[in-house]
Amino acid sequence: MAANLELVPATAGKRLGAAVLDWLPPIAVLVVTFAIGFAGITRTQSGGFIIYDTGSLVLFGSIGLGLTLVYLAVLVGMEGRSGKTLGNHVMGIRSADVDGYAPGAGVFKRGLITGAGIILTLLAAVAIVIFKWFDVAVFILGPLLMAGAVWAVLVVVSNTWDRNGGLRGWHDTAAKTLVFDVKDGRNPITSGGIQGPYSFAPWTSRLSSRSPRPWPGPQSRPRL
Numbered sequence: 001m002a003a004n005l006e007l008v009p010a011t012a013g014k015r016l017g018a019a020v021l022d023w024l025p026p027i028a029v030l031v032v033t034f035a036i037g038f039a040g041i042t043r044t045q046s047g048g049f050i051i052y053d054t055g056s057l058v059l060f061g062s063i064g065l066g067l068t069l070v071y072l073a074v075l076v077g078m079e080g081r082s083g084k085t086l087g088n089h090v091m092g093i094r095s096a097d098v099d100g101y102a103p104g105a106g107v108f109k110r111g112l113i114t115g116a117g118i119i120l121t122l123l124a125a126v127a128i129v130i131f132k133w134f135d136v137a138v139f140i141l142g143p144l145l146m147a148g149a150v151w152a153v154l155v156v157v158s159n160t161w162d163r164n165g166g167l168r169g170w171h172d173t174a175a176k177t178l179v180f181d182v183k184d185g186r187n188p189i190t191s192g193g194i195q196g197p198y199s200f201a202p203w204t205s206r207l208s209s210r211s212p213r214p215w216p217g218p219q220s221r222p223r224l
Contacts, residue, residue, distance in 0.1 A: 009159070040060070080107050093180060100195070124141060
């Protein structure tokens with residue numbers, strides 16, 4: 001029972017699992033809709049000029065982007081108010097600000113840093129449509145999408161290299177947020193933040209090696 005009163009940082013594995021669950025749906029929607037759109041492009045030649053009919057790309061690309069923006073708006077709003085997302089709920093983790101409360105607008109900055117590569121891929125897709133680089137689209141978008149996915153994974157698990165006990169990833173440092181394991185420890189958002197309500201037991205010593213690693217305590221909060 002005592003372990004439940006501790007604040008336990010989320011591990012890189014749980015962070016990654018939550019991120020995959022949260023990011024897989026919009027990425028799948030974008031890949032499918034843009035693939036259908038690009039496949040529907042027709043090319044005709046008239047008067048020595050090549051004319052592309054991009055109606056299908058505009059239609060399906062707009063549908064994909066619209067659905068993705070709605071999804072992300074809901075996700076950011078949910079996490080900003082409660083620290084929860086679908087992935088966070090399944091993996092038993094919560095994001096919070098440096099005081100242990102709901103992270104608010106910090107989740108928007110975290111998302112921009114994590115998804116920087118995916119955003120770059122979308123911008124490249126727009127450039128391809130504008131400049132009509134359809135013949136080389138797959139050679140541009142494929143590597144960019146792969147690089148964006150690798151970057152996102154590195155950012156999510158970057159708390160592995162945090163010298164302050166694995167508490168923060170690169171995106172957490174930039175957004176001034178923390179991520180806690182609420183299955184193996186206390187949920188600060190619903191129990192008085194990092195300090196906790198007075199009804200909670202005092203901070204205890206480090207748990208045994210078989211127990212989850214506890215939060216180091218209010219005197220050892222990470223530097224901003």
